[in-house]
Amino acid sequence: MSQMIEFLTRVGADSSLRFGSGESLCAAMDAMGLDGEMRSCVSAGDAEGVRAQIVQQSAYFVALMPPFSAALMPAFSVALMAPISASLVAPFRAAPSDVS
Amino acid sequence: MSASAIATRGRLVCVGVGMTLGSHITPIAQSEIDHADVVFAGVSDAIVELWLREMHPDVRSLQPYYAAGKSRHDTYGEMVEAILVEVRAGKRVCGVFYGHPGIFALAPHQSIELARAEGYEARMEPGVSSEDCLYADLGIDPGTFGCQHFEATQFIVYKRVVDPSAWLFLWQVGLVGDLTLGKLGTGPAYRQVLVDVLMRHYPGDHEVIVYKVPTLPIERPSIRRVRLDQLVDTVVSTSETVAIPPAKALVLDPTVRERLDALRHADVA
Numbered sequence: 001m002s003q004m005i006e007f008l009t010r011v012g013a014d015s016s017l018r019f020g021s022g023e024s025l026c027a028a029m030d031a032m033g034l035d036g037e038m039r040s041c042v043s044a045g046d047a048e049g050v051r052a053q054i055v056q057q058s059a060y061f062v063a064l065m066p067p068f069s070a071a072l073m074p075a076f077s078v079a080l081m082a083p084i085s086a087s088l089v090a091p092f093r094a095a096p097s098d099v100s
Numbered sequence: 101m102s103a104s105a106i107a108t109r110g111r112l113v114c115v116g117v118g119m120t121l122g123s124h125i126t127p128i129a130q131s132e133i134d135h136a137d138v139v140f141a142g143v144s145d146a147i148v149e150l151w152l153r154e155m156h157p158d159v160r161s162l163q164p165y166y167a168a169g170k171s172r173h174d175t176y177g178e179m180v181e182a183i184l185v186e187v188r189a190g191k192r193v194c195g196v197f198y199g200h201p202g203i204f205a206l207a208p209h210q211s212i213e214l215a216r217a218e219g220y221e222a223r224m225e226p227g228v229s230s231e232d233c234l235y236a237d238l239g240i241d242p243g244t245f246g247c248q249h250f251e252a253t254q255f256i257v258y259k260r261v262v263d264p265s266a267w268l269f270l271w272q273v274g275l276v277g278d279l280t281l282g283k284l285g286t287g288p289a290y291r292q293v294l295v296d297v298l299m300r301h302y303p304g305d306h307e308v309i310v311y312k313v314p315t316l317p318i319e320r321p322s323i324r325r326v327r328l329d330q331l332v333d334t335v336v337s338t339s340e341t342v343a344i345p346p347a348k349a350l351v352l353d354p355t356v357r358e359r360l361d362a363l364r365h366a367d368v369a
């Protein structure tokens with residue numbers, strides 16, 4: 001597995017591997033002894049296939065931001081919008097009590 | 101403060117590792133990871149997290165703080181607290197986030213703010229964001245017509261001033277309209293609300309672009325062009341950004357133009 005990570009790191013950092021004709025990618029896979037399904041997935045640019053062979057949990061959460069302040073939750077109502085919009089300059093700062 | 105007390109004083113740096121494994125990490129981010137006592141990982145791909153684990157022996161994933169049905173407000177608060185616990189314990193802490201750690205990302209900003217408020221040294225190092233990749237892959241210069249960026253749900257729940265002569269970029273469209281902050285994604289009924297809001301400013305046949313930059317270097321960017329009214333039936337993942345090209349020409353402001361002409365004629369410096 002760590003060999004595969006090393007391989008991906010090399011591909012990411014080397015334009016001839018990442019954007020080249022494919023021959024240099026094949027040569028790099030040969031040098032690493034990469035064969036079978038992993039080789040097919042890499043050649044096909046099938047990231048899901050690569051993930052399926054390396055990690056168990058392939059879907060990761062990516063959201064890192066709420067659309068509005070915690071003060072609106074859980075009940076969203078128009079009445080609550082005025083105080084929230086007044087804090088537009090720093091809209092998503094939770095009050096200290098929000099960070100428990 | 102004694103030298104040993106200073107040496108054990110916690111500090112925090114939040115860095116971005118960019119979007120694509122191996123391609124975007126900056127030397128300063130690498131150095132912060134190398135020198136950290138503890139690394140927190142807020143990345144978007146399990147393989148990217150493994151890559152970090154190859155770099156550092158103590159990488160703590162922020163993924164377990166998420167859960168279906170749990171408000172992300174709680175998730176983000178817990179992330180900030182987990183990071184701060186280690187800073188307060190005197191550790192040199194590195195928060196590693198995908199893309200740019202300060203773009204559409206609450207926990208990095210908040211943990212830095214809180215650490216500083218508690219007297220700790222804390223800073224952010226920029227990274228290559230999905231926005232940067234979008235400009236490169238779609239051939240867009242944000243300066244040509246100007247641009248607006250909004251979080252998709254915020255865009256629809258608040259009345260925003262939309263400029264259809266500029267580019268409009270919508271983030272987190274995959275979660276648009278989720279007021280619980282606990283859904284894993286939202287479907288066509290929610291996208292219909294978004295499309296209805298957008299159609300106040302753009303015609304239904306206006307082309308929009310659904311864009312995804314690869315997180316693994318073996319992939320190519322995904323660029324899907326659909327009519328605005330087809331966006332309802334277009335599944336948009338949480339890892340995609342929607343780019344809406346300008347629909348109207350720029351309109352000159354004659355008053356400003358006259359004032360500038362007068363200055364030019366008067367040869368004012």
Ligand SMILES: C[S@@+](CC[C@H](N)C(=O)[O-])C[C@H]1O[C@@H](n2cnc3c(N)ncnc32)[C@H](O)[C@@H]1O
Nearest residue numbers: 064199200204229230271272312313339340341
């Ligand atoms: C919470 S924001 C984090 C953005 C991140 N800090 C950055 O610098 O790109 C998540 C949103 O970023 C955008 N995003 C994340 N990954 C992406 C990708 N691989 N391609 C395109 N956009 C992406 C999407 O709009 C997604 O909903």
